[in-house]
Amino acid sequence: MVHRPFGTLKYTGGEGMSSKPRIALWDNARFLMLLLVVAGHMVESIRSEGLGPSWFYTFIYLFHMPVMMFIAGYFAHAEISWKAAYSVVQLLAAYLAWELIIGVVRYLLTGWTPSGHFLTTPSWAMWFLVSLASLKVLLPFVMYLRHPLAISVIISLASGAFLDIDTVFSVSRTLGFLPFFVGGYIAKVRGLLTAEWFTAPSARLRVAAGAILVAVGGVLVWVLSGGDSSAIYRWAFHRDNYWETTLSAESRIEILPVEEITESAALVVLNGVLVTALFLALAVLLGAAVLLLIPRSTSVMKGWGQNTLYIYLLHIPIMRTITHLEIVPTAFAHLGMAGFALALLISGVLACALGTRIVKRLFRPLVEPNVTWLLRAPA
Numbered sequence: 001m002v003h004r005p006f007g008t009l010k011y012t013g014g015e016g017m018s019s020k021p022r023i024a025l026w027d028n029a030r031f032l033m034l035l036l037v038v039a040g041h042m043v044e045s046i047r048s049e050g051l052g053p054s055w056f057y058t059f060i061y062l063f064h065m066p067v068m069m070f071i072a073g074y075f076a077h078a079e080i081s082w083k084a085a086y087s088v089v090q091l092l093a094a095y096l097a098w099e100l101i102i103g104v105v106r107y108l109l110t111g112w113t114p115s116g117h118f119l120t121t122p123s124w125a126m127w128f129l130v131s132l133a134s135l136k137v138l139l140p141f142v143m144y145l146r147h148p149l150a151i152s153v154i155i156s157l158a159s160g161a162f163l164d165i166d167t168v169f170s171v172s173r174t175l176g177f178l179p180f181f182v183g184g185y186i187a188k189v190r191g192l193l194t195a196e197w198f199t200a201p202s203a204r205l206r207v208a209a210g211a212i213l214v215a216v217g218g219v220l221v222w223v224l225s226g227g228d229s230s231a232i233y234r235w236a237f238h239r240d241n242y243w244e245t246t247l248s249a250e251s252r253i254e255i256l257p258v259e260e261i262t263e264s265a266a267l268v269v270l271n272g273v274l275v276t277a278l279f280l281a282l283a284v285l286l287g288a289a290v291l292l293l294i295p296r297s298t299s300v301m302k303g304w305g306q307n308t309l310y311i312y313l314l315h316i317p318i319m320r321t322i323t324h325l326e327i328v329p330t331a332f333a334h335l336g337m338a339g340f341a342l343a344l345l346i347s348g349v350l351a352c353a354l355g356t357r358i359v360k361r362l363f364r365p366l367v368e369p370n371v372t373w374l375l376r377a378p379a
Contacts, residue, residue, distance in 0.1 A: 024298040025199075025291075027305030029071060031355065032294060034308045036064040039347035041125065041319045043340065046332045047229060051221070053332070053340050054229040059220055061236040062279070063286035068128075069135070069177045070287060073184025074193075076136055078143040082378035084136065089371045091133040097366050098313050099126060105317040109324045120168055125316050127170040134174045135181045142182055152182040157276050160242040161269045167239060176238025179280060180287075201292050209289035216286060235279050242272030304355035310367050311354040318350065 040060050047057040077084055102123055106112035122130050142148045159165050159175035166172055187193050197205065223232070234240060234251040245251045246258055246268050255278075256271040258264065295301070304311070322328065331339035353359070360367075 022302070022306070024302050025294060025296050026071060026074070027302040028296075028299065029067065029291060029294045029305070030308045031301045031305035031311075031351070033064050033068045033071070034305075034311045034355075035348060035351045036060045037068075037125075037312065038315050038319075038351045039344050040064070041315065042322070042328060042343050042347040042350075045323055045326070045328050046340065046343075047233075049329070049332055050337075050340075051224060052337055054224050055217070055221055056340075056344075058224065058229040058233045058236075059217055061233045062216070062220075063283050063290060065236075066177065066180045066283035067287045067290060069180035070184040070187075072132055072135070073139070073181035074188045076139055076181070076185050078140045078185060078189075080140055082375065084140075085375060086371065088133045088136050089374055090369060091129050091136075093369045093371050093374075094309075094313065094367055095122070095126060095129040095133070097369065098129075098316070099123060101366070102126065102317055102320065105320050109321065117168075122167070122170050124320075125312070127167070127173055128312065130170040131174040131177065134170070135178065138174075138178070139182070139185060142178075143185070148182055149179065149186055152179040153280065156238075156280065157273045160240075160245075160272050160276060163241055163243065165241065172241070173238050176276075180283070198292070200296065206292055209292040212285060212289040213293075216282070235275055236283075238276075242268055245275075246272065303357070304352060307355040307357075307360050310360055310363060311351050313367055314354045314359065314363060315350060 040057055043053050043057055046053045048054060096119070099119055099122070103112070103114060103118070106123075142152060145151050156176050156179050159172060165175065193199070201209075220232075230248075230250045231253055234245055234248075235253060240251075245253075252258070253275050254271060255274045256267055258268055258271045328339070328343050331342060333339075335342065
């Protein structure tokens with residue numbers, strides 16, 4: 001007998017799926033997380049230039065990508081169908097198109113030429129598309145496991161122990177963020193977020209959520225005031241293996257007394273597992289708090305939230321240019337915290353502009369290319 005833990009897996013042909021009205025909460029959440037992505041990339045070049053930028057950059061990386069993966073999983077489908085295949089192929093086609101576009105931008109800015117790792121190792125923020133496509137492919141098979149979420153967590157914790165699991169095809173991040181994607185899907189099929197406590201959280205619950213964010217933010221200020229923030233955000237990236245993060249004195253976080261890697265490999269792995277488990281738990285706590293605080297009512301953010309992939313892809317070459325010209329470091333050097341605040345303001349304006357309908361109409365062939373010609377006609 002085939003085990004179907006949630007009774008939702010379907011191996012179908014090309015039957016259409018009924019359209020459902022969009023829920024403002026999720027569009028608002030998508031936009032706010034993308035806004036943090038843009039802001040984080042905007043201030044990345046000054047993340048070590050003072051407590052303010054360091055705190056902001058580190059704090060958002062504790063939760064914003066996990067929340068994005070959770071939302072993506074919430075709207076994913078654990079089925080093998082024509083529509084699922086189309087979604088994956090479309091993401092990969094967009095990835096190829098934008099890697100070429102970004103490559104041209106890099107060539108114009110720096111004279112960059114492609115290496116043997118071009119396309120196989122995503123450039124900068126392009127990892128998200130590869131990981132998202134990979135997670136969509138993996139989901140139907142993961143959901144056939146008896147305990148998909150528990151196994152996803154184990155995979156995430158174990159992936160950092162292997163040197164060969166790296167940034168090629170964004171495998172490290174795909175496995176690192178797997179629990180959030182799977183968790184989002186399970187939350188949907190079990191109806192965990194349809195109860196009133198989530199759809200219309202009480203004032204007391206919202207205050208508690210805000211208190212959690214303030215408390216963690218306050219602790220982070222204390223932690224960062226005594227050291228380099230890279231010891232935190234590098235672990236939150238889910239990009240590097242346990243040896244890379246442990247070998248670097250700047251990114252080392254010791255729960256166990258890790259010393260020479262050549263003498264205590266098992267200790268390095270165990271320490272890495274414990275640190276990663278801490279970051280996973282922290283992401284769940286902060287992510288839940290953030291989702292409880294996001295507005296439930298329809299607002300202007302809903303429109304922007306429907307175009308988040310446009311914001312994500314279009315901001316990358318813009319940020320490449322801004323970073324190359326050192327605009328943000330120059331502003332920060334001359335204006336201090338006012339320059340930092342200005343960078344955040346510009347991030348907001350940019351995200352809003354890239355999420356408009358006119359931008360969507362202009363760039364749709366590159367962001368959501370028509371890949372019907374690559375697929376067999378649905379049965």
